[in-house]
Structures are given as structure tokens and as C-alpha cells.
Amino acid sequence: MRIAFLGSGEFGLPTLQKLVETHSVAVVVTSPDRAAGRNRKPTATPIGSWAEQSGLQLLKTTNVNTPEMLKEISALKVDAMVVIAFGQKLSDELIQAQRTMNLHASLLPRWRGASPVNAAVIHGDVTSGVSVITLAQKMDAGLVLGQQSVAIGGKETAGELHDRLALLGPELVLDILENNPEGIPQDESLVTVAPKLSRKDSELDLSNDAETVARTIRGLSPWPGCHLNIAGVDCKIINAIPKNSNGNIGEVLEDGTIATGSGSIEILEMKPAGSRAMSWKDFSNGRTIPVGTICGVAS
Secondary structure (H helix, E strand, O other): OEEEEEEOOHHHHHHHHHHHHHOEEEEEEEOOOEEEOOOOEEEOOHHHHHHHHOOOOEEEOOOOOOHHHHHHHHOOOOOEEEEEOOOOOOOHHHHOOOEEEEEEOOOOOOOEEOOHHHHHHHOOOOEEEEEEEEOOOOOOOOOEEEEEEEEOOOOOOHHHHHHHHHOOHHHHHHHHHHHOOOOEOOOHHHOOEEOOOOHHHHOOOOOOEHHHHHHHHHHOOOOOOEEEEEOOEEEEEEEEEEEOOOOOOOEEOOOOOEEOOEOEEEEEEEEEOOOOOEOHHHHHHOOOOOOOOEOEEOO
């Protein structure tokens, strides 16, 4: 089967790799290179980088719906189009030109939108998964062609869950391509939305209960990442779990946890500014952090 693959983010990479093994990927369409890093060097998307290295036909565009792009894709006479973490809205003309499907990182209709993995962790969902849907002009509202679910680990970060969900994509997408099931409409009464995140979303509120604070830390890890100022050091908190100790909000307690509005959090992994990622024990061993030290939310 001849496939057009549209994607930019790393989430789609396992599926693209499997499609290359099992089908004929006629073209990969991705977003243009963007400046990244301290030197602001133009950097290809994860999909674009892998496609270039693999010798695939690659198109880079800010708008896949232009007449020129539509003509170029049409000339390839593909049988199906697979869209994953592409970041561009497709026109009806493009969607209807062939079988078109999208892999989304949630069990739709729960968590439509740009940050479904983060939302699942932040809100304490016990399960997550992936959905393959048809495309519609309303965001993530297409017919559900298939789903695969997994349990969310009690210490799992959004980054870790993202990587696990990405690995569910290949088998499900291949199954949909082979069997071409009829889609099932989503129940609009069950829709929840996960809007795009920004750095402003990562400011911790330690007055919340420990469970909420810990879920927020894990749900925003690795990006945008929550920070605390601990003994004068700006620390990115990578992973944390709730504990039952109590004290003044932000206080370092005798058991090494940090008090919240109710309960406390145990930091499992953190990254002090200018240093490597480490455990709370390793961080404490290199510094004097008296019991009663108040940790502040880094601005």
C-alpha cells in the first residue's frame, strides 16, 4: 500500500518506521526546520530528520493545503494518508483525496487537544491509550477506528507515558490499514479538552494537596517542567510522589519531604541548575539543607 505520512513530533516516529518496513511510504510531509538551542541553529523535526537519513521523499511546509502541495501529493497517487502529531489542520479536499487517519495520544473522546498525555497524568487518570480516528474539521472529533489502552504507572511522568504510547501506534495503525473498520462516533457528552501548554502552566502551587502537586510535577515533566528554589538553588523537579507528612507549606521536613497544603511530596528526581539530574539524597549530600528550610516556587 502506498502511504503518505504527515507528522512532525517524535510521537509518530515508531509508526513511520514500521510503515517503512511494511508498506511503501511515498512521501513524508513535515514542518520546516526551526531555530533551536542556545545557538538558534535551524533544526529539523524528529520526523524530518529521520526521513532525510532514511532517504525518503520529504516535503517541508508551513501549509500542507496550498494548491502546490495538494498537486504534489495527488501526483503520488497514495492509497492512504497517516497523520500523527503534525500540527497543521488539513483541508477537506486533502482529507477526502484518499483514506486518511490520525493517531491521537488518548482514549477519545477524553482529552482532545494538543497535550493529552500531560492532561491524563495531571488529572490522575488511571488509564490512557491511543486512538486512530478519521479526520474532521472539528479538533480530534472524527470517527474512532480503533483504540489501545494501558495503565498509567503511579510514578510515571508525562514523558515516560508519551514514549510508551508512541510504541502502541504501529500495531494499531497497521491493523486499521489492513482491516479498514467502520468508524464509531464519539460521545460528545464525554469530551474533555487538553489545551496547548506554555511555560506559564508550570508554576507550582504548593498550597494544593500533595497528590495534586505530585501529579502536576509528573504531568509537566519533562516539559515545560516545574521548578522549586531549594536552599537558594533553582531546581527542576522531574519526578515526585505524595507522602503523608505535614508541616508549613514549602517546609523541608525531617523525613526529607517537602510540605504542601495537605501532606508532603517526596522528590524522586531533580535537576539543579547547572548540574545533572539526581535524587533528593544526592542533592542533599552535597549541601546543607536544615529541617525547616522553606522552599519557594521559582519564578
